[in-house]
Each structure stands twice: as structure tokens, then as C-alpha cells.
Amino acid sequence: xxxxxxxxxxxxxxxxxxxxxxxxxxxxxxxxxxxxxxxxxxxxxxxxxxxxxxxxxxxxxxxxxxxxxxxxxxxxxxxxxxxxxxxxxxxxxxxxxxxxxxxxxxxxxxxxxxxxxxxxxxxxxxxxxxxxxxxxxxxxxxxxx
Amino acid sequence: xxxxxxxxxxxxxxxxxxxxxxxxxxxxxxxxxxxxxxxxxxxxxxxxxxxxxxxxxxxxxxxxxxxxxxxxxxxxxxxxxxxxxxxxxxxxxxxxxxxxxxxxxxxxxxxxxxxxxxxxxxxxxxxxxxxxxxxxxxxxxxxx
Numbered sequence: 001x002x003x004x005x006x007x008x009x010x011x012x013x014x015x016x017x018x019x020x021x022x023x024x025x026x027x028x029x030x031x032x033x034x035x036x037x038x039x040x041x042x043x044x045x046x047x048x049x050x051x052x053x054x055x056x057x058x059x060x061x062x063x064x065x066x067x068x069x070x071x072x073x074x075x076x077x078x079x080x081x082x083x084x085x086x087x088x089x090x091x092x093x094x095x096x097x098x099x100x101x102x103x104x105x106x107x108x109x110x111x112x113x114x115x116x117x118x119x120x121x122x123x124x125x126x127x128x129x130x131x132x133x134x135x136x137x138x139x140x141x142x143x144x145x
Numbered sequence: 146x147x148x149x150x151x152x153x154x155x156x157x158x159x160x161x162x163x164x165x166x167x168x169x170x171x172x173x174x175x176x177x178x179x180x181x182x183x184x185x186x187x188x189x190x191x192x193x194x195x196x197x198x199x200x201x202x203x204x205x206x207x208x209x210x211x212x213x214x215x216x217x218x219x220x221x222x223x224x225x226x227x228x229x230x231x232x233x234x235x236x237x238x239x240x241x242x243x244x245x246x247x248x249x250x251x252x253x254x255x256x257x258x259x260x261x262x263x264x265x266x267x268x269x270x271x272x273x274x275x276x277x278x279x280x281x282x283x284x285x286x287x288x289x
Contacts, residue, residue: 094204127153
């Protein structure tokens, strides 16, 4: 099995606010990310496809096709947009990199026809990223075992 | 679907690779210039990966408002601008290789109460990194 990763960037605005919480709770939990005027990031998306190389082409998938899918499904939807207001898939969710990764996974999974979607990684900054993968135990679990 | 979140932190520290169980000549042979009597240092990068359910109220696996101060207290305050051999209790009986350092850091961070530690990766330099996952950590024990 070979894993192929394609990277694409998009820039977007967001802020964190849960309408079910008080203004004080929002400020306590989300800190400066709660600023209602928003802020932005240069997001970096890494999409990994796993599969066996086709014996004829030597490729797991056509990267041009993946590039077009990423452009259509992610960049056209999110680049230079406000994630709280302009991306319906994120409606009702806090636009954290965890949730963005899950939304992108759900957008891409049905579109990948060659190989299998293996990992969606969303960097909010070089020091913070979220991974969405299919494997692992779904139970997760909070707190140290 | 499994979601994890990874955060990178930095600290700078000095160390000397030297095993009291080996002779001077063996230490020089095994550790080379890393065994230099007066030590040397690195800018370490610590990559911390947590997994768990995404809290619908916050959209987060772990709130960085809780994780950052925890890592600051448990790791950065302990290791940053220190001599690992002389000032960190973890290395009283272990050589401060980054293999041992990643285990010591793992033990400290697995106490984080709000999400499950999945992996710790330590870069000693941009060319060398050392990684310990939850599965592997079960079989390794370093007192910390």
C-alpha cells in the first residue's frame, strides 16, 4: 500500500462562539478566538490517498484529478470566505480545525474514485493541526486511561 | 471517523550523552562528540497529539486554553533552558538521549485530564525526530 499526499492552501476568516453559552463563558472557553469581528488563518490542507499503484500508470491516482476535486470541494467553498457565515457545511458548528477536517473528510470521501481516502490534515498554523482518519477505535474517550 | 489534534511546542536545553556503566573510551566510541564533557544543546520541538470526541459545545478535542498551560507547566518549565543531566530528575538514572526524553515527556503529558494522549514526537534537530505512540508507550516505562 502506498500513500500519496497532496497539499493545498486556503485563507479564511472565523471566530469561535457558542450561542448556548453566556458571553462570559464564551470568553473564558474561547479566549481571543471569541472576538466577534473574527480573525483569519492561512490554512494548509493535506489530503492522503492510500492504494496500490496501477501497473500500467505506476500511479495510485491521477493527481490532476485530485487537484481538481480539492479545488472544487474545498478551495472554491472555503478560500477567502468567512467560515462562520459562508460555508453551509459548517453551519451550527464551531469552525475549529477539528470540525473543518471532519467536514472536508465528508466532502471528499464520496468523490475519491481511485484509492481510498486515508487522512485529512488541516493546519490552522504551523504549530496546530487536526487529523481526520477512518481507522482507530471510534470510542475515543476523554481523560487519561 | 477519528479526530486528533496536534500542537507543537519548543524548548532549548543542554545535555551530555554519557553512561556511567561504560568506560571513558566506550562512551567516546558510542556517543562521539555528544559525549563532550561540558555538554552541548539543542532547540527541541515537542509535537503533542491528542484524540477523543469533538465536544459539540466547543468544536474541540482539547481546548488549547487548557492544553497550553498544562504543557507549559509539565514540560516547558521543567526542561527549557536547563541542563537535562543535572537539573531534571528524570535523567538522574537515564542518559538524556531523545529516545529517553520522548518517554519522559510522554509520561508527563499522559496525565492531561481533558483528552487522550495519542502520540508524542520530539525533534532534537530538524533532521532527527523521535516518536512514541500510545500503543508503544504501554510497553515502555521511564519513571518521571
